[in-house]
Amino acid sequence: MRLGHIFLGAVLVFLYTPILVLMAMGFNASPLYQLPFQFSTRWYGDLMGNEGLLTAGFNSIVLGVITALVATTLGTLAALALNRHSFRGRSLLQLLLLPPIAIPWLITGTAMLIFFFWTGIGRGMHALVIGHVALAVPYVVLVVGTGLKTIRTDLEEAAMSLGSTPVHAFFAVTLPLLFPSILGAALFAFAVSLDQFVVSYFLSSPGYVTLPVQIYSAIRKGFTPEINAISTLLLLGSMSVILIFARFARPQSPGASK
Amino acid sequence: MTEVHIRSIAKSFGPVPVLHDITTQFAPGSFTSLLGPSGSGKTTLLRIVAGFVTPDRGAVTIGTRDVTAVPVWGRNIGMMFQSYALFPHMSVARNIAFGLERRGIRGAEARALVDQALEMVRLTGFGARSPKELSGGQQQRVALARALVIKPSVLLLDEPLSALDRRLRQDMQVELLRIQRETGLTTIFVTHDQEEALTLSDRIAILDRGRIVQSGKPAEIYERPQTRFAAEFLGDSNFLTGTVEQGGVRLADGTLVQSAHPLPAPGAKATLAIRPEKLQVSTTAPNRLTARIVTVIYAGPVLSYLLETLDGTRLKLFQANRDGTILAQGATITLGWSPEHAIPVAE
Numbered sequence: 282m283r284l285g286h287i288f289l290g291a292v293l294v295f296l297y298t299p300i301l302v303l304m305a306m307g308f309n310a311s312p313l314y315q316l317p318f319q320f321s322t323r324w325y326g327d328l329m330g331n332e333g334l335l336t337a338g339f340n341s342i343v344l345g346v347i348t349a350l351v352a353t354t355l356g357t358l359a360a361l362a363l364n365r366h367s368f369r370g371r372s373l374l375q376l377l378l379l380p381p382i383a384i385p386w387l388i389t390g391t392a393m394l395i396f397f398f399w400t401g402i403g404r405g406m407h408a409l410v411i412g413h414v415a416l417a418v419p420y421v422v423l424v425v426g427t428g429l430k431t432i433r434t435d436l437e438e439a440a441m442s443l444g445s446t447p448v449h450a451f452f453a454v455t456l457p458l459l460f461p462s463i464l465g466a467a468l469f470a471f472a473v474s475l476d477q478f479v480v481s482y483f484l485s486s487p488g489y490v491t492l493p494v495q496i497y498s499a500i501r502k503g504f505t506p507e508i509n510a511i512s513t514l515l516l517l518g519s520m521s522v523i524l525i526f527a528r529f530a531r532p533q534s535p536g537a538s539k
Numbered sequence: 540m541t542e543v544h545i546r547s548i549a550k551s552f553g554p555v556p557v558l559h560d561i562t563t564q565f566a567p568g569s570f571t572s573l574l575g576p577s578g579s580g581k582t583t584l585l586r587i588v589a590g591f592v593t594p595d596r597g598a599v600t601i602g603t604r605d606v607t608a609v610p611v612w613g614r615n616i617g618m619m620f621q622s623y624a625l626f627p628h629m630s631v632a633r634n635i636a637f638g639l640e641r642r643g644i645r646g647a648e649a650r651a652l653v654d655q656a657l658e659m660v661r662l663t664g665f666g667a668r669s670p671k672e673l674s675g676g677q678q679q680r681v682a683l684a685r686a687l688v689i690k691p692s693v694l695l696l697d698e699p700l701s702a703l704d705r706r707l708r709q710d711m712q713v714e715l716l717r718i719q720r721e722t723g724l725t726t727i728f729v730t731h732d733q734e735e736a737l738t739l740s741d742r743i744a745i746l747d748r749g750r751i752v753q754s755g756k757p758a759e760i761y762e763r764p765q766t767r768f769a770a771e772f773l774g775d776s777n778f779l780t781g782t783v784e785q786g787g788v789r790l791a792d793g794t795l796v797q798s799a800h801p802l803p804a805p806g807a808k809a810t811l812a813i814r815p816e817k818l819q820v821s822t823t824a825p826n827r828l829t830a831r832i833v834t835v836i837y838a839g840p841v842l843s844y845l846l847e848t849l850d851g852t853r854l855k856l857f858q859a860n861r862d863g864t865i866l867a868q869g870a871t872i873t874l875g876w877s878p879e880h881a882i883p884v885a886e
């Protein structure tokens with residue numbers, strides 16, 4: 282028990298310290314991480330003038346939201362089909378969904394670039410949406426599928442015995458119970474998109490760049506704490522979204538009635 | 540009160556036939572148990588009546604309505620599941636009101652019906668709770684209330700009590716029977732607990748490998764089983780096999796066993812079933828066999844003895860523990876029984 286706490290503490294320290302340092306340095310007047318710490322909002326001011334970073338940040342969020350919506354819808358439907366219906370090729374399909382999670386993104390990205398070039402899809406926002414959705418769907422299927430397994434099918438049967446059509450039973454019983462899993466899957470998909478560098482790097486066009494890609498090219502030219510600033514904003518934004526959703530999802534727990 | 544008719548129902552899952560040509564009838568207001576070993580098709584038959592499974596052949600009629608092509612949600616059935624299947628994200632009251640809502644009953648009228656249903660299952664005041672805050676037995680009652688409140692034409696129960704411990708199960712049996720009598724609902728109850736079937740039912744239908752091998756009143760089946768399977772599955776039984784001769788059955792060791800019941804033609808093979816509690820230690824009964832006591836099982840009110848005759852036939856004897864005397868293991872005793880209790884059964 283004690284040991285567990287220590288490990289957990291260590292993990293949290295290693296996870297959060299760099300992030301906290303990054304956030305703090307966004308408010309440090311020195312551009313070279315020099316101490317003593319001198320509070321300043323200079324980098325935020327500069328950021329407001331940095332069109333490139335701002336646009337890229339905005340692009341990343343929009344792309345993340347679109348990816349989350351599309352991937353969650355598709356992935357949830359796929360999870361339902363895979364778990365609740367039997368059809369030819371089901372196990373094959375189920376099997377095929379998993380390897381992409383393990384394939385290095387560099388390979389996936391290269392393959393997508395070649396494929397998109399070859400089919401004329403090209404690069405740019407539409408290519409990014411397609412690419413990110415394709416990357417996120419397996420995670421959604423996994424998360425929603427796991428949630429679905431904890432919801433007994435006899436709940437829907439009970440609803441039907443009481444007069445629900447299958448569609449009504451789904452919306453009245455399964456969907457509310459599945460909601461936390463779907464929400465979790467959406468956050469996952471959003472995170473996959475927001476985090477994505479390799480695939481985004483290959484698929485973005487000069488006119489449409491995501492934040493990680495923009496940061497990467499900015500760093501190549503020389504690091505400025507504006508990057509800390511936008512990272513901080515982004516972090517705070519996505520963390521508050523996650524916390525709000527986590528609060529929302531809590532009162533509903535999936536599972537059997539026992 | 541509604542009658543349920545099943546006509547020539549057959550069902551296979553893939554190449555495996557699960558039900559063969561089942562025809563039976565559930566009288567209005569009756570309580571029927573479907574009893575049979577695991578895999579005999581009880582659940583499948585119940586789910587065909589419910590509408591979850593479509594039969595390959597045959598018809599289901601509820602009341603005067605042929606429902607074979609009607610989906611579950613159009614059949615107006617009350618169903619209870621082994622796992623209770625309460626909706627975990629709804630309060631007890633909302634669980635019970637679910638079926639009412641589907642029937643367009645809402646507001647004060649629904650609330651009154653929900654309260655009435657809660658009162659019937661003796662859970663008045665539990666409406667605001669979440670199913671998670673109830674014990675297994677209470678959840679089971681809520682499931683029952685939810686099934687009853689819609690005034691179904693037929694109540695279908697698939698081993699609803701098997702998850703409860705013994706005492707609670709007995710309480711629920713009493714409760715279930717009371718409610719079934721009060722409501723007069725035609726009830727079909729799946730179980731593989733023979734004692735439960737005997738105590739609850741007006742009628743028992745015994746299933747074996749997808750066929751109803753015998754159906755009738757509990758006492759009828761128990762006292763007059765028609766097959767070895769029925770005799771063995773409902774209660775315990777001794778079996779003696781031999782050849783029909785002089786109005787009795789001649790066993791291998793030469794003993795002629797009298798039976799008061801019609802036997803096959805002389806010369807034919809016959810099996811007699813004799814209930815272990817119908818045997819007694821006796822040297823004067825018309826039918827007698829000598830056997831040695833191999834095992835003594837002391838079970839409180841009942842003493843069971845496992846015995847073996849000279850030619851190796853195994854027998855069971857149940858005795859009421861009337862005065863605390865226990866027969867000794869290894870003793871050789873003479874068992875006697877009346878011809879009335881030697882029941883010819885088909886193999």
Ligand SMILES: Nc1ncnc2c1ncn2[C@@H]1O[C@H](COP(=O)(O)OP(=O)(O)OP(=O)(O)O)[C@@H](O)[C@H]1O
Pocket residue numbers: 552557575576577578579580581582583584731
């Ligand atoms: N959906 C299904 N697909 C394939 N086979 C099935 C299906 N449902 C049932 N079976 C098979 O049909 C047979 C009868 O099953 P059923 O569930 O009706 O038995 P049961 O009498 O209720 O048994 P138990 O006492 O174990 O519940 C079994 O051999 C089972 O494997």
Ligand SMILES: [Mg+2]
Pocket residue numbers: 581582583
């Ligand atoms: Mg069953």
